[in-house]
Amino acid sequence: MVVDALTEAEVNAIFHALADATRRDILGRVLTDEQSVSALARRYExxxxxxxxxxxxxxxxxxxxxxxxxxxxxxxxxxxxxGRARRLLADYEELWRSRARRIDDLLAEPEPASRTTTSTTPIEGDAG
Amino acid sequence: MVVDALTEAEVNAIFHALADATRRDILGRVLTDEQSVSALARRYExxxxxxxxxxxxxxxxxxxxxxxxxxxxxxxxxxxxxGRARRLLADYEELWRSRARRIDDLLAEPEPASRTTTSTTPIEGDAG
DNA sequence: CGCATCTACAACCATTTGGTTGTACGTTAG
DNA sequence: CTAACGTACAACCAAATGGTTGTAGATGCG
Structure with a gap:
């Protein structure tokens, strides 16, 4: 799984950091221009x-x-x-969507009944 | 700008929601399988x-x-x-990287000295 | 009906967060 | 050296978070 190259705690930290408009703004600025902390500080109230x-x-x-x-x-x-953060979400999306797609396929089955033994993709109960 | 199709508050909410391992796990599960709240609750301590x-x-x-x-x-x-959340980060990345690339270009200049008038991309001061 | 289940929500608590002010320390300019 | 600047960090505070328990309203089942 590509996703867990990062710790859960690290993922938490990344999303938490991005969950604030001021921090996103700061990040945007310093990606463009290296800036001193005080120079940044002058920009915000x-x-x-x-x-x-x-x-x-x-x-x-x-x-x-x-x-x-x-x-x-x-x-x-x-x-x-x-980029890593973006890829993180992309991986989650991929993982989740691919699992969801199997469900979609099942839901798309024309005949929901009369299929008790044909299940090829059992969707393991994946107990925690 | 594609990014601000969402409010800052909405973006905050999305990233905040993703900044917790339990919530990411729940999200993963319900993307696969619709589940009742109590069924979900049984899975966590x-x-x-x-x-x-x-x-x-x-x-x-x-x-x-x-x-x-x-x-x-x-x-x-x-x-x-x-997908929207992922695209959100992708847009940020795109925006930020394209701006950062201009800087990279400047830094990649082979002769740091003797180039005082050749700056083609002035990088506006972008005062707040 | 009566009871168990699922949900909703309030009240409460400890911890974290996001902000403040104040103080101390290193560095640069005069 | 002294003054100003940039930083670091502690102490403090209000509000939000993440959890708990308890209570109450719907719904389904025997």
């Missing part, structure tokens, strides 16, 4: 510390990285990580 | 009410829908919504 925390959340999700340059801390978006 | 809340979060994000059948409430995954 909240304290420096608040922006600092948002950046920390993005960093924990590995969506951005920081590198120190003199007294500034430059925040850089990890474009690859965004 | 938490109370019925807790699962009910998770389903409500998924529902608010439009990732699942419910339909009543007798005394049961059947939860059904909205495969289309998962």
């Amino acid at each position: 909240m304290s420096f510390a608040a922006v600092q925390k948002h950046v920390a959340v993005l960093e924990r999700a590995l969506l951005v990285s920081k590198r120190r340059q003199g007294r500034e801390q430059l925040v850089q978006g990890e474009a690859a990580a965004v | 938490m109370s019925f009410a807790a699962v009910q809340k998770h389903v409500a979060v998924l529902e608010r994000a439009l990732l699942v829908s419910k339909r009543r059948q007798g005394r049961e409430q059947l939860v059904q995954g909205e495969a289309a919504a998962v």
